[in-house]
Amino acid sequence: MAMKIVALAGNPNVGKTTIFNALTGMKQHVGNWPGVTVEKKEGIFEYEGERFLVVDLPGTYSLTAHSIDELVARNFLLNGNPDVVVNVVDATSILRNLYLTLEIFEMGLKNVVVALNKIDLAEKKGIKIDAKKMSKVLGVPVVPLDAKDGIGMKELKDVIVAVAHGEVEETPIIPTYEPAVEREIEHISKCLEGTKLVSKYPVRWLALKLLQRDEEVMKLVERHLGQEGLDRVMTHINEVEERYGKAMDLVIAGQKYEFIDGLTHEFMSYGRAGGEPFTDQLDRLLVHPVYGFVVMAIVFYFVFKFIFVFGLPIQNWLAEAFTDFGNWLAPHIASEALRGLLVDGIIGGVGMVLSFFPLVFLLFLALSFLEDLGYMARIAVLMEGILRKFGLPGKAVIPLILGLGCNVPAVMATRTIEDEKDRLVTMFVNPFVPCSARLSVISFLAGLFFPKESALVAASIYALAFTVAILSAWLVSHFVKGESGLFVIELPEYLVPSGKALLLHSWERSKEFVRKAGTVILVGALLIWYLSNYPVPIGTGGSYAEKLGHLFGPYMGLMGLDWKAAVSLLFGIIAKENVISTYGVLYGTAAAIRSAMTPLQAYVLMAVTTLYIPCIATIGAIRAESNWKWAALATAYMITVASIVGILIWHVGLLLGWGA
Amino acid sequence: MNMIVPLSELRPGESGVVINLQGGPNFRSKLYPMGLAPGVIIRVLDRFQFGPVIIEAGGTRLAVGKNMAAKIMVRKL
Numbered sequence: 049m050a051m052k053i054v055a056l057a058g059n060p061n062v063g064k065t066t067i068f069n070a071l072t073g074m075k076q077h078v079g080n081w082p083g084v085t086v087e088k089k090e091g092i093f094e095y096e097g098e099r100f101l102v103v104d105l106p107g108t109y110s111l112t113a114h115s116i117d118e119l120v121a122r123n124f125l126l127n128g129n130p131d132v133v134v135n136v137v138d139a140t141s142i143l144r145n146l147y148l149t150l151e152i153f154e155m156g157l158k159n160v161v162v163a164l165n166k167i168d169l170a171e172k173k174g175i176k177i178d179a180k181k182m183s184k185v186l187g188v189p190v191v192p193l194d195a196k197d198g199i200g201m202k203e204l205k206d207v208i209v210a211v212a213h214g215e216v217e218e219t220p221i222i223p224t225y226e227p228a229v230e231r232e233i234e235h236i237s238k239c240l241e242g243t244k245l246v247s248k249y250p251v252r253w254l255a256l257k258l259l260q261r262d263e264e265v266m267k268l269v270e271r272h273l274g275q276e277g278l279d280r281v282m283t284h285i286n287e288v289e290e291r292y293g294k295a296m297d298l299v300i301a302g303q304k305y306e307f308i309d310g311l312t313h314e315f316m317s318y319g320r321a322g323g324e325p326f327t328d329q330l331d332r333l334l335v336h337p338v339y340g341f342v343v344m345a346i347v348f349y350f351v352f353k354f355i356f357v358f359g360l361p362i363q364n365w366l367a368e369a370f371t372d373f374g375n376w377l378a379p380h381i382a383s384e385a386l387r388g389l390l391v392d393g394i395i396g397g398v399g400m401v402l403s404f405f406p407l408v409f410l411l412f413l414a415l416s417f418l419e420d421l422g423y424m425a426r427i428a429v430l431m432e433g434i435l436r437k438f439g440l441p442g443k444a445v446i447p448l449i450l451g452l453g454c455n456v457p458a459v460m461a462t463r464t465i466e467d468e469k470d471r472l473v474t475m476f477v478n479p480f481v482p483c484s485a486r487l488s489v490i491s492f493l494a495g496l497f498f499p500k501e502s503a504l505v506a507a508s509i510y511a512l513a514f515t516v517a518i519l520s521a522w523l524v525s526h527f528v529k530g531e532s533g534l535f536v537i538e539l540p541e542y543l544v545p546s547g548k549a550l551l552l553h554s555w556e557r558s559k560e561f562v563r564k565a566g567t568v569i570l571v572g573a574l575l576i577w578y579l580s581n582y583p584v585p586i587g588t589g590g591s592y593a594e595k596l597g598h599l600f601g602p603y604m605g606l607m608g609l610d611w612k613a614a615v616s617l618l619f620g621i622i623a624k625e626n627v628i629s630t631y632g633v634l635y636g637t638a639a640a641i642r643s644a645m646t647p648l649q650a651y652v653l654m655a656v657t658t659l660y661i662p663c664i665a666t667i668g669a670i671r672a673e674s675n676w677k678w679a680a681l682a683t684a685y686m687i688t689v690a691s692i693v694g695i696l697i698w699h700v701g702l703l704l705g706w707g708a
Numbered sequence: 709m710n711m712i713v714p715l716s717e718l719r720p721g722e723s724g725v726v727i728n729l730q731g732g733p734n735f736r737s738k739l740y741p742m743g744l745a746p747g748v749i750i751r752v753l754d755r756f757q758f759g760p761v762i763i764e765a766g767g768t769r770l771a772v773g774k775n776m777a778a779k780i781m782v783r784k785l
């Protein structure tokens with residue numbers, strides 16, 4: 049017998065993950081929903097020997113067709129055949145949460161359990177909820193919970209299993225709207241009668257969605273009734289709205305809240321007036337246009353320190369450990385070709401993938417902490433006004449700053465951005481932010497070629513990089529599909545996060561990174577290893593890498609550089625610091641490098657190294673967070689921009705007479 | 709009479725009832741589930757020169773972008 053399926057649905061931040069963890073323990077798996085970059089979490093819940101598959105749906109406020117998250121959740125509820133739907137409701141904001149609950153009911157589901165979570169916080173706020181009455185009013189089981197402390201979980205499990213076995217008779221309450229709306233629902237329902245649609249979807253839901261001009265449902269209807277049939281219905285709706293003088297969706301939404309308000313009076317009362325003065329005061333500070341930035345700078349300083357001060361040494365240590373292991377292994381392998389492949393290619397590549405693990409893990413830990421604390425939403429508010437002008441969301445400030453350390457965790461950090469379009473744009477421009485590896489290249493060349501004004505030269509490269517990033521964001525945001533700039537977010541209460549949940553969460557996400565980005569990094573490492581060792585090792589002039597370099601030599605000439613630069617940049621794709629070490633291999637000494645280039649050429653090299661391509665690990669991260677196409681596009685874009693900037697600097701420099 | 713004004717014109721501490729949401733259906737359907745629909749009472753908590761307006765609606769705190777706030781019509785209370 050197939051496992052029964054339990055789906056978790058609810059608004060963001062209601063405690064879904066906490067409940068998911070409590071149900072499944074460590075038996076869980078994070079992946080993606082097919083075809084989209086929405087996180088999918090699944091786990092196994094055991095109850096008296098029976099196993100259930102728990103699916104955590106994306107946290108959403110609603111089930112419209114306007115965002116992928118909502119569409120994923122909705123399609124699973126409609127077509128995924130869940131045996132039980134656990135609707136997690138935040139007891140501290142019942143009104144808004146029941147909006148989603150009613151949408152679920154209107155989909156015709158009769159196997160819903162309402163998990164009334166954060167009951168402890170509600171009590172503190174003076175909100176009294178009679179769960180028994182609420183259950184009667186809603187027509188489905190309601191289980192009060194304090195998931196953080198595990199209170200009520202036993203009852204929730206019992207109810208889930210009872211519903212799964214069909215032992216609970218449910219009569220979910222369906223809102224009725226004013227007569228004019230109801231008449232239209234009936235009219236549209238009649239139009240749909242007799243089609244196959246009606247056997248697949250509840251007809252009232254279809255009618256309501258058409259009244260709200262839901263694009264997906266309109267497409268469905270078109271497929272079954274034809275363009276004409278759909279037009280007939282939509283024209284009718286237009287006429288009704290005209291007569292009515294109001295959009296139907298507006299009327300429906302307003303009456304839904306009125307309906308909810310009526311319901312809640314039957315089971316809920318407020319002890320004292322809401323409004324947490326503490327939260328309000330803290331908000332006033334944290335989103336303040338002056339103090340807010342000061343606090344943010346301090347917070348970022350610590351996040352940065354936390355990730356890189358702990359992470360970088362562990363990363364180096366891991367990388368060294370793999371090198372040592374390779375060196376130890378090398379003499380034991382007789383075949384030279386196999387030795388090279390294993391030691392330099394595979395062990396080197398795997399070592400590189402794993403060496404990023406600590407950074408990524410610490411990043412997720414820090415981000416989840418700030419997110420659960422409630423601070424992330426405040427940052428978004430603080431930065432939205434400024435960054436939006438350049439096509440970036442407020443939250444993009446986090447990846448932009450993290451990128452100064454390493455672009456891999458920075459790209460991963462775009463996950464906290466809800467809107468798909470915003471997320472794509474932010475990760476696209478992130479690799480322009482110079483990471484610490486590029487800092488080593490910049491400071492080396494600046495020190496060698498501009499000993500007197502090295503700091504100023506280095507700063508100018510950073511300024512160049514950020515300018516390019518911001519302008520690119522502005523440009524790219526015009527080409528990515530989707531609506532942005534519709535900024536409305538919830539500012540949750542400040543909460544102390546639970547350490548266990550943070551660890552579990554970060555662990556799962558880091559594992560996923562290794563799995564997804566790992567393949568890209570490994571393939572890239574193997575390829576470069578091959579190019580530099582075949583048919584003869586690099587340094588002899590006959591390796592494929594050098595031949596490739598010569599091939600690109602004339603192109604590099606456009607920006608005043610030579611084939612050696614091409615080879616160095618090729619190796620820089622593995623890790624940016626390789627640009628310098630490859631120069632070392634090709635030239636021998638720093639003095640030789642110094643005499644081989646003019647300061648202008650060195651400056652071009654710095655600019656191009658900073659801009660030209662994300663390192664292989666960053667490409668892997670972009671791929672993990674979006675798709676191959678986006679990663680390839682970002683790479684191509686960066687190569688183009690770097691070439692243009694390089695050529696410009698070279699020729700402008702020559703014109704100004706800085707060539708010597 | 710009580711005036712109908714955009715939400716962006718309310719000052720911190722002032723309240724209003726949502727009367728209408730201007731803008732396309734996409735825009736509106738993003739606001740409804742956040743608790744912003746006709747008939748809902750909102751209170752402005754904070755407002756800064758360039759940033760979003762911070763309001764309380766239905767027991768939750770929301771930050772609404774400046775452009776959005778200009779399209780939410782409320783009757784001052």
Ligand SMILES: Nc1nc2c(ncn2[C@@H]2O[C@H](COP(=O)(O)OP(=O)(O)OP(=O)(O)O)[C@@H](O)[C@H]2O)c(=O)[nH]1
Pocket residue numbers: 059060061062063064065066067106107165166167168169193194195196197420421543544545546549
């Ligand atoms: N006081 C209290 N806090 C809770 C309860 N349940 C969850 N929390 C806290 O609420 C916060 C959000 O919980 P999550 O489980 O991450 O919520 P979620 O719904 O998965 O959130 P998203 O991942 O953003 O969709 C965490 O800090 C939890 O510790 C509860 O019953 N009582």
